[in-house]
Structure formats: C-alpha cells, structure tokens
Amino acid sequence: MTEEIKFSVLVSLFNWIQKSKTSSQKRSKFRKFLDAYCKPSDYFSAVRLIIPSLDRERGSYGLKESVLATCLVDALGISRDAPDAVRLLNWRKGGTAKAGVNAGNFSLIAAEVLQRRQGMASGGLSVKELNDLLDRLASSENRGEKTSVLSTLIQKTNAQEMKWVIRIILKDLKLGMSERSIFQEFHPDAEDLFNVTCDLKLVCEKLRDRHQRHKRQDIEVGKAVRPQLAMRISDVNAAWKKLHGKDVVAECKFDGDRIQIHKNGTEIHYFSRNFLDHSEYAHAMSDLIVQNIMADKCILDGEMLVWDTSLNRFAEFGSNQEIAKAAREGLDSHRQLCYVAFDVLYVGDTSVIHQSLKERHELLRKVVKPLKGRLEVLVPEGGLNVHRPSGEPSWSIVVHSAADVERFFKETVENRDEGVVLKDLGSKWEPGDRSGKWLKLKPEYVRAGSDLDVLIIGGYYGSGRHGGEVAQFLVALADRADANVYPRRFLSFCRVGTGLSDEELHTVVSKLKPYFRKNEHPKKAPPSFYQVTNHSKERPDVWIESPEKSIILSITSDIRTIRSEVFVAPYSLRFPRIDKVRYDKPWHECLDVQAFVELVNSSNGT
C-alpha cells in the first residue's frame, strides 16, 4: 500500500511539463516520472490520466463544463446564486462581474473558487483511488451520484490537485505536449500499436520495456483502427501539384458520421472516429450488413448518413441519432440510415490496408452487395447506386487534370455537398495518418462585400427531371432602366442550391409552387420578363410565372467572380451559397446588374 503512487506526484509532473519550454524538456520530465516514480505495472493507471482522451476503459462521464459547474456548485454546498457559483456557471465570461483573466478557462476558474474552500496541503489521494473514483463518476447515472463522487474528490484533494482532476474529467490537460511526443517517449512502437488497436491499456501493458522493440502489429476485426484522415488544402491547383504524377480519384465528401464497420460473422461493431462503439446503429443496420457483406470477417471504412426516400437524396447532417432511434422504435419514416462504404481494410482472414486503393476498390466491389439508399459503395465508374440530386451519376471519378478536379468540385458544391476528398489510387490505407495522402477541398465563402439580393426566376429538380422536388434555383439580377420604376427585365445570374436547411428549402419551394410553370420544351422561350442564354445549363425545370410572385434570396459567394458564358449577367459567381431568404424584401428591390458590376469593380480594386 505504501508504494502506491500519490496523485500529488502526478500533479508535480503536470506542473513541470506545463512550465517546461521545449518539447525535449517536457519529454525528459515524463521519462523521469516513468523511471523513478512508476512501476511498469502502474503505467496504464498513470498514462490514462495523462492522455485521458484516448482512454476507452471507462465510459463517458457525461460532464461538459456547464453540467460539471452545476455539480461542483452542489458538491461544494454553495447556493446557486452566490457570487462563486455565478462565476463557475458563467465561466466563459469569468462571472457576471468584470471578466477576470481566467475567463473562458473552466479549470482555472474552478481552481480560484476551490482555493477559497480547500486547504493548501495535499489531500493524499492516490492514483489508484482517483481511478476508482473516476470509474464511479463514469458509471453513476444521475447528477446526484455524480455530485457525491465530486464531493469525495474535493475532500481528498487541494485546489491545485482538483484543478487537474477537472482537466482529466474534461479530457484536456493543456500540457503543451502532443500525444505523439508522449507516445514516443513512452516507447518507440507505442503510437503504431495504438493506431491499430485504439487500446491504451494494451499499449501500456505490452510495451513495458522501451528497449525491447515490438513486432509491427496489423489490424484485427473487433478492434477499432485509428482512422486515416484528410489534410485540408486551399485550392485545386495546390492539390493537383501535391498529387503530381499520381493516379487520383476525386470523391464527394459526405457529411455524416465516420464509421468503421467490423463484421465477424453475426457480430457487428460500429466504431466512430473516436473509437467509440456506436451500438445504436445495430438495430437498423446489422441484419443488412450480415446479408450484404460477402465475407465472414470484414472491416469497412465509410460514412453513416441518412437517405431521404421522398426527396431521393441524402439528408443534411445531424439526424443520424434520431433516425437510428426511430428505427429501434419501429416508427415509420421516409428517412433511413444509409452506409456509404468508401474503403475496405480487412477481408476474410487478412488485413488489406497494405494493398493500393485501386485494389481495395476492386475488393469493395466484390465484397459489398449494394442496396439503394441503405448500403452504398463509393468507387469510381458508377459505383454509387443512388444518383446525385442534379441527376449526375458520379460521386466518385478518376481525375486526370486540375480542370477535372475543378469541375467535380464545382458540381459537388452546387449539389449542396460538403466538398471533395482527393485520394492517391496507389496509396495504402494508413492508420491515424493525416500527412496528405488524402486531401480535402472545401469551399470557402467570402462575403461579397455586401449581400447580393437576387430574385428566384426558376427551379431545378433535386433528382432527375421527373422526380423529387425543386432543390436548386436559377436566380437573376434586375436590369433597371429607370431607378423610379419597377424593373421589368431580369437577367439570369447563377444557379444556387447550397446554404438552406431542408426545412427552409421546403418552405421556399412550397410558397413558390403555385407559380411554377413547367419548362417542358427546352427550346421554348421563357416568360417574357426573363432574359437567358441558350445554354442548356441555364434552363431550369420550372419557371416562376412572373417576378411579382417570386422571392428574394440573399447570396454570399467567393468574391472571385468569373466571367459568365452561361448566364446573361456579365459575371457569375463561384460557389454561390444562400445566406438567407428575404421574405421581408419585395421582389422589385432585388440587386440590379449595374450595381453588381460596380461592386465587382470596387472589390477588384481592393
């Protein structure tokens, strides 16, 4: 018992690491702690407190700052309206009085409050006791129980120690030392082993001797693998330069939950990006996975999304949990979970991460039997069973030039998608890598100086010409001959679809629906108020019968406007996005061409 490490020793280590300026000083403090104060059998109990965000042995505490503040106030027995309680509850502002230097830093504000109530001497808590109490905190089901654990912790610590306990609970120690440095100092193979197992306990137990190298371990079904990530790149040309000479695939960047599906016979796991097992997807997905994955053991990498069967497209991000719950409760819905597999990591009895992406695409085709809107495979050449809302079939294409990427990117953004991911088809899948084998391009919206308030003159169906709802608009600028009279001519300006939530889009479309006039003959002239070119891209599926019936949209866009060949107005916008619907603004107050040209000229001059 006497040999147990005291938490105060760990607190001194934290303070030293935090104070040390250089990474090598920080590492040497950590090394000294491991060698002088920690038995190898205690490594896990200490390391899990140093990098708590990677510890999966304990469930979640369910305590973010605001709930933690309430529990601490109760644990300290302060009334909720006492100044210290207010300080804690309003931690972002540093309390209601003048903002203190610690504003926004929860653990420092808590330490200030605790200092006035706790003694200076160490509370004598051991690392083992702390871990036991944290286990209790994670397993307690209500706030009352959590408060009681916190009150025990407060009794057994001083304010300094409690500050660090709070940081451990919030899973961010702010040591200024990267997780990579901690792993490297612990053992040269620690990071690799963690990346393929996501199991900190196993790493601490297997790698007790830093001089004994560990044979590189491959991934296993049932153990989460740290996901390969994408590096953000600013623009198409930079991306193309980086991928110079490689075979490249451009894929749509889906906006859902990154999920790794591990199948072992009928046992299925759904590991998230943070290696949590999301068993809530099991009800809706597991039978389907068992039946449609043609390998007994398999790991798929992909995105869990929601497919809307009535709109025939993916729903906006954010409804996965709700739809998973509806499926469990047997509720009828036009929305369903849909898994898009974009990679495969394990098939049969072997890991395939060392094969090229091109080879893995072949395996994906063989292993997964797609089911429209439920289980999809993202491989180039018509891999995805469902079509884009615009009717374009491609969610993934092999690209041969920067221009190909630009076109695909533009199409993706017009389709209300999040961006694109570019991947080297010759690359292997690398656990935890973010070094640029995958590049992500996301649109950057710069406000065009002031709002561009444009008028809707037409609509495009969301999925093919014959089905679905209007999901994009053709918008126009007014051509104002005389400032004192209402404009009678409108010049087509751009096509826009991104920016509105599904509900907002639905509201606009239902308001306009009575005035839709189907554009059945593409060659037929539009209503006389509208001036458009003959370019097919500009021809909407429906026209708004007259401008007085229409609605103004406020648009933001990349300021680098491009000279338009497709639309009548002299410039069009790159990646336009709807900012809001201006129900408050009458149709005739829409922006006119002259004002827009001035705006472009003035922003070019700056």
Ligand code: ATP
């Ligand atoms: P963001 O906040 O931009 O989504 P992120 O930090 O979650 O980024 P990144 O590494 O930047 O993660 O981007 C990779 C993420 O993009 C993946 O974790 C995955 O969830 C998502 N994603 C969507 N479509 C794809 C795709 N086709 N290929 C790879 N990742 C994809």
